Structure formats: C-alpha cells, structure tokens
Amino acid sequence: MVSDAILFQVASMTALVGMALGWRGVMTRFSGFYDLPTAWNQIFWGILIGGVYASLVDRFIFVPFITAGLTGVTSGNSISNLVIILLGSVAIHLMLRRARVRKTGSQPTSGWALGLAIGGMTSMYLIFRVLQIYEISALIIANLVILAIITPRCEALICAHHGYRMLEGERWRAVFRSFIIRTIFLAALYFTVLQPLTWIFIIPLVLLAEKNAVRWVWAAVPKPARRRLRRIWAEKARYTGSEEE
Numbered sequence: 001m002v003s004d005a006i007l008f009q010v011a012s013m014t015a016l017v018g019m020a021l022g023w024r025g026v027m028t029r030f031s032g033f034y035d036l037p038t039a040w041n042q043i044f045w046g047i048l049i050g051g052v053y054a055s056l057v058d059r060f061i062f063v064p065f066i067t068a069g070l071t072g073v074t075s076g077n078s079i080s081n082l083v084i085i086l087l088g089s090v091a092i093h094l095m096l097r098r099a100r101v102r103k104t105g106s107q108p109t110s111g112w113a114l115g116l117a118i119g120g121m122t123s124m125y126l127i128f129r130v131l132q133i134y135e136i137s138a139l140i141i142a143n144l145v146i147l148a149i150i151t152p153r154c155e156a157l158i159c160a161h162h163g164y165r166m167l168e169g170e171r172w173r174a175v176f177r178s179f180i181i182r183t184i185f186l187a188a189l190y191f192t193v194l195q196p197l198t199w200i201f202i203i204p205l206v207l208l209a210e211k212n213a214v215r216w217v218w219a220a221v222p223k224p225a226r227r228r229l230r231r232i233w234a235e236k237a238r239y240t241g242s243e244e245e
Helices: 004-023 034-072 078-096 099-104 106-132 137-168 172-194 196-218 223-244
Strands: none
Touching: 004 106, 004 137, 034 078, 034 099, 034 106, 034 172, 078 106, 078 137, 078 172, 099 106, 106 137, 106 172, 106 196, 137 172, 137 196, 172 196
C-alpha cells in the first residue's frame, strides 16, 4: 500500500502541472499588456486562501459526499457546506477589491490568477482523495488528468468573471453570482469522482465559457495597450497570411 505522503506528493505535482497549463491560452494571449506583477501576487494569495478553502470543502463536503456515495451513509450539514462556499466567494471578492487591483483595473486578470491557484489547491486535495479511494486503472488515471487540468481552469474562469462583473460596477451581486456558479461546479466536480462520464457535460461548458473569458480579460487591458495589441495582432495576421501564400 502506497503511503499517504507519497500520494500527497503525486497529487501536489499533478495539481501544479494543471495550474501551469491553466495559465496558457487566455493569459498568454495578452501577455505583456496587463498588470502581471499583481497577477503573480494573486497567485501567492490564492495558494494561501485556496489551501484553507480546499481543506474545508474536502473535510466538510467531499468526505460526507463520497461516504454517502460509496456506503449510503449520509452525514453532514448542507447549510454549513453552503456557508463554506459563500465565505470562499467573499474572500475572493475582498482580494479583488484591494487597492493595487482596483488602481489598474486588473480585476479580471487578477481573478484568473487567484482562481487558478485556488483551483489548483482544490484539485490537489481531490486527486489525493481519489488516489486513496481507488485502485489505479486507466479510467482513474484519465479522470485524474482531467481533474488536474479542468479544476484550476474552471476556478480561474469563475474568478475572472467575478472580476469582470466588478469592473462593470457590481459589488455583492458579483459575490452571489460566483457563489451560485461555484456551488454548482463543486457539486458536478465531486460527482465526477463517482461517475467520470460527467466530464462529457462539464468540458463543453468550460470551452464555451473560455470564449467569453477573452472578453473579460480584454476589459483589464488599458486602452493605450489595446491599440498596440491590435496592431501586433494585425501584423501577425498579415505575416501569417503572406507565409501561407
């Protein structure tokens, strides 16, 4: 039997890879045109907040859920579970209200970085639990890989949308939106541990949301930088077109 220490190391490394992959795509497309130091600062705080949040949801939500799913023995308090998720959403809101974030209008990009770290911590605990519960098989490995990639990206999307809504003038309404979306996402995420085929429904929604994420992150790019970025994209398109000819 593999020790819990080794399982936790495997879970940690897998989650870190998922976080690294989550930075690619939306954030790399706008690289150099948003407040990168603040985004990296949010990664640090996201790891701290995410560690506490992931530990709480693991202990009070996932463990009772998986126990009920595998043995039929129900336990836990659904109200307290919702409070944990709500407090997590409030903590994210407070981080995105910091002066250094509001000063540069970087709530969406800061939200992406913050969510990426929180999602990474969530996936780390979840991967650890899956390794504890199940014997290794091709299906379990595939499920772990998807967990590592999708979980940080989903949290990043939720937090980036939260930041975008804040730029649009919403305050506590943005918290309520994130709370509802995060609750649904967490329920679906945990259900994938029992039924991996649930990813068939989750992944298309993630891809759909990621198309909108470009608009959310674009809102965090300063107007002068937008003009330069458009010129770069236009020159790149012309260069690519000339090469194809």
